[in-house]
Amino acid sequence: MGSLSPHLRKHKVAVVGSGNWGTAIAKIVAENTASNDSLFERDVEMWVFEEKVEIPKNSRHYDPSSPLCQGPQNLTEIINKTHENVKYLPGIALPENIHANPSVVDAVKDSTILIFNLPHQFINKTCEQIKGKILPYARGISCIKGVDVTEEGVSLFSETIGKTLGIYCGALSGANIANEVAQEKWCESSIAYDPPHLDSKAPSPNRSPSASTVDVVHFEHKDVSGQLSQVKLQPLPSEYPPIDHTVLKTLFHRPYFHIRVVSDVAGVSLGGALKNIVALAAGWVDGMGWGDNAKAAIMRVGLLEMVKFGEKFFGATIDTRTFTEESAGVADLITSCSGGRNFRCAKLSIERKQPIDKIEETELNGQKLQGTLTAVEVNKFLKKQGLEDEFPLFTAVYRILEGSMSVESIPSYIER
């Protein structure tokens, strides 16, 4: 790369969030902006929620005699000085072109590409803070796992972000564990990006390509509850390279982090949520000692219910191959059913003959598993739609959680 670009301006990238996954993603994109200077500004802004921290023992910079270690200091200052997120990703050297910024408004203000990577409960508040203070033609990528399921419907975090900020927002999800990605252990991930014909040059099966002369596009989204919302989208000025699948791959792909870019935002987002329900069932079956074939059967049945859920509630906008062929689908499911925490806690609950909330107490300090939360939410939604019977595995998981069904009856229940 590094060749002269025909474009006058370069993309500036900001990462909103700096937990272990946010920092690992900032590391990746900063490595790529540094080596692709025809497309991107070198420096990457990373918003860090400011807090006072002491350098911990597992930091690369722990040295009791150093001035750095003489008491608590601002996390942003430590990151900018040491190029290590000593609190959330200790032990990992970060590229020097990551700039930790305590102000989220300042971090995003000139950026054309905004990467959201923060706990989902902070999405609304953070978006409200920066609303109207970003470039109106910015584009987003949400790295927040899962979806928001209520009795009324299923909404994607990327859409919540996009609607609040008035921008288009895609999603990244895959079989990824933050610490392993940070250590550059090889894995894959999926990016879904399918904006309405303004700046995407990537083929989009549902839309015909059109010239980028349109000024404003009303991007329609009809969610499960039937609500139609419109987002006024601003086209990216032509001085910038278009933000398409190739540019996103250049920004996120690394030799240790393989990216496939697809167009199915709903599929990529749903995979990361629904797999946790399946992982509970896989953990129970494994705990029963039924063997690898039974566990594989559960995963296969779960995969098909994921496909069916996508088809039923997102219709033509979903590509079912996302579930069966992409990292955000089948691979993430496999990883979660191999050693993820939902799987492990479910397995423990059988081995110790304890209900899963007891395991959550002893193993997770009372923190709830994502799988148990999602199973309850999805069941509420299915029940309201009168569709529990069409998703027997999801329903079985819910009923086992509420104590009205036994693990032994899973095979006969899903057979119907």
Next chain:
Amino acid sequence: MGSLSPHLRKHKVAVVGSGNWGTAIAKIVAENTASNDSLFERDVEMWVFEEKVEIPKNSRHYDPSSPLCQGPQNLTEIINKTHENVKYLPGIALPENIHANPSVVDAVKDSTILIFNLPHQFINKTCEQIKGKILPYARGISCIKGVDVTEEGVSLFSETIGKTLGIYCGALSGANIANEVAQEKWCESSIAYDPPHLDSKAPSPNRSPSASTVDVVHFEHKDVSGQLSQVKLQPLPSEYPPIDHTVLKTLFHRPYFHIRVVSDVAGVSLGGALKNIVALAAGWVDGMGWGDNAKAAIMRVGLLEMVKFGEKFFGATIDTRTFTEESAGVADLITSCSGGRNFRCAKLSIERKQPIDKIEETELNGQKLQGTLTAVEVNKFLKKQGLEDEFPLFTAVYRILEGSMSVESIPSYIER
């Protein structure tokens, strides 16, 4: 079931083969013929290669004081007396309606449904023995795992059987371990059955339904090398219930053995062969300590190469969802990459820093792994077609086996 059938005759079932998998399948079908007496003759013939055996200690009938245990006796006689295959499936009680028969010709002579379940190297010889001595309108199901790959092409065992005997033959394959199935541990399996419109009532996407008045159908098959062969198929007499997906499910489905019947014989057969190549790569990657995400990535890439292989060489006759949605596809792949012998030996070869043939020597008494054999055969075939580059994971596995590539270079090689 058990209701009066409108048909005058019932199906008689024979199982050709009596290893652990053959006996486990005989147990299943005998349980089902006994409880579905409107469709099937109660007794199931099982061909047993006769040999003299002594009752082993892990048999249910081991008792040094019993007359049964006073020296070697014919295996068929022991099975018919004790209802246990003491040599190949000791410890498992078999239904009393299995009849062990030392003559393969006698075992199959009146049967309308022939189930083939013997080591693939005995297929040709056994089929030659019974050729012309079976009912001309019999139908077959092959439970023999895998396919036959040579430089010239890929042939399915079900087709070899069908062509030799002049009958239609489907296939059964899935995430199944014989001993676990025999112990009634729950799992799933796939049956593929798609005969040319003679007696199948099941929907077949590639063929239009037609009346069953045709006397003889020339069933055409064009294999990869372009050879076209014709099999004269005889219709099933109308006194019998038609052999369709429903009848096959009734014959094979058990509460502990869930069956889905599909029409894609090539996909079901290919899955059982190609997954072993992927399992080697998964074992290597796991042995390297790269983590569950890397292993899931290998499995995902392998699954897509399986799909591509099917599409490329079996074209329109294959349904790629067999790989991504059925037990014979994704579930069997998952099981094989969890604890199958190809996976385990590949992992050991990294941990012990020994080539895999050394592991085959020490762990398998020099027996070759199915995965190493298939990887070499598939590579020869791909090389001849000039298509090595289009299957980078299969090619990487072959090159690692021959020592011209390292496991470390898998990610960059499959990235191309």
